[in-house]
Amino acid sequence: MGVRGLKTYIENRNRNDLRSWAFRDKLLIIDGCNLYYTLYFDCNLDQMHGGDYDAFEELITQFFKNLRACDIDPYVVLDGGADHTDKKLDTIRERKQDKINAAFALSVGKKVKVLPILIKSVFRQLLHKLKVPLVQCLEEADWEIAALAEEWNCPVLSNDSDFYIFNLKAGFLPITHFQWQNVKVDRQTNKKYIQAKHFTVKQFCASFNMNTDLLPVFASILGNDYVKLQNIRCLTWAENSQNGIQHDHIDGLLNWLSPFPGPEEAVSALLTRIDDKEKAITQEALSKGIQEYKLFPGSLAKFFHSKTIPHTTCTGLLQVLPQCTLRLLLEGKMSSIIIDAVVHRRVFMVSQVEDFQLPCSSETSRPIRQVIYGLLLLGEQQTADIKTFTGTSKCYVEEYCRQQLKLSSQNVEAIQTEGLQLKTLLKEPPSVRLQVLLDTLGVSSEMLRGIQPALHLQMLVTYYWLVNAQPQPSQMHLWGLLLGMVHGKFSSTPQGQRDMLLRPKKLQTARRRFDLEHETAHLYSQWQSCLNCSLNLNSLLCFPVSEPEVASLYCGTLVHHVVRELRRGITLDSLLVRGSSAERLFNQLKGVVVSLVGEDFIKKMRTGLEYRAAGQTQRDYNGQNQPVDELSSGFEHLMYEDINDSEDDYDFNAKGRKSKGKDHKNEIPDVSYTIRTRHKTKARNANHPSKKYERSCFE
Incomplete structure (x- = not known):
């Protein structure tokens, strides 16, 4: 409003x-x-x-x-x-x-x-x-x-x-x-x-x-x-x-x-x-x-005082959910995406800063959401409302995300997990709920052994990201991500300034402005999207693995600085204090990743130095360098000079956009350029890495 x-x-x-x-x-x-x-x-x-x-x-x-x-x-x-x-x-x-x-x-x-x-x-x-x-x-x-x-x-x-x-x-x-x-x-x-x-x-x-x-x-x-x-x-x-x-x-x-x-x-x-x-x-x-402005006693007071679940129209629409799931939603321990998927069969993806020449970063995490939709919507109580296609009963959620610069939607199929329904699943032992999470992320229970429980979700998400990200992350992107986790672990401790990262900490503290590496931004946006969806699935399954402290897992300016420093030739060893607890944690995280994907996978990853060796010019929009191709150049003229802060979902006294007498949504012209194929969409490839493991719960 x-x-x-x-x-x-x-x-x-x-x-x-x-x-x-x-x-x-x-x-x-x-x-x-x-x-x-x-x-x-x-x-x-x-x-x-x-x-x-x-x-x-x-x-x-x-x-x-x-x-x-x-x-x-x-x-x-x-x-x-x-x-x-x-x-x-x-x-x-x-x-x-x-x-x-x-x-x-x-x-x-x-x-x-x-x-x-x-x-x-x-x-x-x-x-x-x-x-x-x-x-x-x-x-x-x-x-x-x-x-x-x-x-x-x-x-x-x-x-x-x-x-x-x-x-x-x-x-x-x-x-x-x-x-x-x-x-x-x-x-x-x-x-x-x-x-x-x-x-x-x-x-x-x-x-x-x-x-x-x-x-x-x-x-x-x-x-x-x-x-x-x-x-x-x-x-x-x-x-x-x-x-x-x-x-x-x-x-x-x-x-x-x-x-x-x-x-x-x-x-x-x-x-x-x-x-x-x-x-x-x-x-x-x-x-x-x-x-809309007439007031009478609402439902929040009772929930604050006694955790009483309110009886509203929306609650009625959500009656397919177990009471414990509704309570988690109201307590703020579960994402509101659950509500939109059940009530509207519609979900809007969050826009991130990424490479707009590539498919939306949320596509990488779509298989995780499909399992969420299946748990929410594929049950006996839903059959009367399921759309039927080609003689089979299927359920779809309309997902809104970007296609180039345009908001677009597509129907995403909900995936059944071995006939399991949310109401019955929550009565199953934790091992069954854990297996749903593991199968979704493509990890076997054997691979999980030896990994500290506190590291389970962030490491499983990192594995899923390495296997499915488009383009494939380089070693530098992986090391930057892990160093960010190390930073998050130690930044709030008293010895944090002495016993953790050296150069990245100084770089972050300086907060120098630097231009965006779009490939790096796109890859980390994919990782965050995968983490976000995995958090949602984990909570929907009543936390078969412990939920990590999200604030400690990603520090944007730091991980981007690390990648830039590694590209410049700074060695990984020089970024850590030798013999410190930070170095030990980094080596532990690195060991977990190697155990999940295998040493051969790490060796076959791009080092990240190819970025320079191939002569790819970093896109600098301050006029120092030229964009890497004509589509980037085309994007330049699409942005009108006065993009003001939009009022978004709330009124924050932002400057009003210059409408010039027409609806603002028409101010950006259509994009008709051909997307370059430097990174081919893996979904078009039958050898997509996500197909290389068997999700037993989907069979």
Whole structure:
């Protein structure tokens, strides 16, 4: 939801709509997705190289530490799946296309916002570790957050402009003005507090002498994610503005609404300005939009207090899931992709920074998702709803990902695992659930022997990635990945500065800007996608292997620096302190990989030096070198000069894009170039490495 431009309008109005508040000693409902999104970008953490999750972990840890220092009790609410009515589907598609554009723009050096794929997993894990109360909604969280805040009479912390519309007694604290990094002390009471800005609908409407019930009408007329009435877009509200300020259409509409005693009178007056043919549809849409902001007790309070699973429409659609699976979803221990796959048979892939000349990085992890879909959808209770093709019953999930720069979809078949269903599978012994995971990742139980349980998932994913990645990773990419894991293990320990990596640590600390190696970015994006899907499968199977701390597994700037240093001729040995625990851990990880893939596989891998030897020029988009082929060159002209920060799923006071009088989704022309074949898609090859092992559970 959200009203575009409202946040900026309120912040720029000289009416004291945002009042200072020394905030302490209160309950606080936090819009979790909005929080991690805002903090990640506000603190300028890495986006281009796949994310620096360890730095993000430190940031979030400090945030909640400061809250507790001020006796603030946080309750975090996360978004779940898409609305079960699909009324926001067009908006979701538009935003996913925007994210593809943004990921490409970042890959060529533009300044945009791209959230790393594993951020939500890191955030959820960390909150459980910090014992911060957390609920992941089954659908979008805005209304549930507002309902809970009203029920508990406490403020909401978010940047979503919808909270300027919900009439909350305790008001709203915009994250933008929440000075959490600067904890202050009251000299009189000697108690700590955080300086914040406080907004209430009552105070805001009083400045217009307007009934507070008219704000939902205002939001619905202007249009939000649910209400988009093209037939009232032509109405001119700016002529009612009295201030001549930015967003005068917002000011004008508020002034126009203020004389009406209530919503019914305002809607009736609006309909007199609409063509008769459009009145019925307009009235119905406005009525639905207004209803979105009506508050009554929701379902979150009971779950926070007693873990009671709510009974909602979406819960009914998810009744095919066992109660323990629903509870894991609500506790935030399982990805919301589960919800979308079951309720909508539709999943949107996360856009990453990668090589846009190659197939989407999420294709590598598709076989893992197929097993997830099979467990969710192929059961006796689902047979009546399964699509039938060529005489056989098959179930498909519509996956949205990119094809070059365009959002596209394809039906992906759910794969049956030896007739196992999720409800019966969870009653099976752990060994059966483990075998499903092993078969999916192409590893035998014998191969797992001798590997520390704490390393199981990250090493299994690395094996799967080495076998299936396109193009095949070089030794340098493998060593960089393992060194990143070593860094993550030791970076938070007291001896971390002395007893771990040398050169990569210095390089990371310097945080020098360097150009992106697109092949490296693509390979690591594939690894992160494989890890993300494997985490989802592991949780769906009720954790047959322990879940690793995701923040410690990947540090984007470091692993990219390692690959660059190795390409320059720096030896692997020189990157580690000889005899240190870091060196021992690296050798242990290396030994595990060798035991999984075999020494011959490692010897046959590209060394990575071929990158220079073949004369492939690294793509430098600052004009120093030329792109490697005409498609890259073609991509250059596709990016309009002013790619501004999109408002994405939330309103973060980003600069508005220059629409030039047309729909922004048409601003990028069609791509008609032929993709080069330097790395042929392995899926076209019958000798694809993923076919070299037998998945016994698929037989």
